[in-house]
Amino acid sequence: MVIIRPSLGGFEPNSVLVLFAVLFAAARDLVTRTLPSAIPSISVSAATTLPISLFGFTLTTVQRNWQPVSTYQLLILTAAAFFLFFGYQFIVMAMRIGGVGYVVPFRYSSLIWVIFFWATLFLAKYPINTP
Numbered sequence: 001m002v003i004i005r006p007s008l009g010g011f012e013p014n015s016v017l018v019l020f021a022v023l024f025a026a027a028r029d030l031v032t033r034t035l036p037s038a039i040p041s042i043s044v045s046a047a048t049t050l051p052i053s054l055f056g057f058t059l060t061t062v063q064r065n066w067q068p069v070s071t072y073q074l075l076i077l078t079a080a081a082f083f084l085f086f087g088y089q090f091i092v093m094a095m096r097i098g099g100v101g102y103v104v105p106f107r108y109s110s111l112i113w114v115i116f117f118w119a120t121l122f123l124a125k126y127p128i129n130t131p
Helices: 015-034 041-062 071-097 100-108 110-121
Strands: none
């Protein structure tokens, strides 16, 4: 079991961006339910992916210690953008077709997989003793 112990010790101003990302994702899900069916899902996915990609590009130019990317890293970023687009496509389709109460638990169950892959791939060590 992973126990999250919130504290201000590791807080960074960039952490607020995560909060905004969660708020905008929830707003996108709610707005998706109200969109007319005449608007294709692929347009909604593109309208979501493009601003996020541009925002990420903007952040890389503002951040300190920015280094040019290699061809390999550019391929990884391209693959990530590709999967991001199709991930949004499937989320939009699910939110349009399925009920919110049915779709949302599956959507947030992906956090379990994220924690698993993070611990496995990056060999993260969990603190065993929790006060």
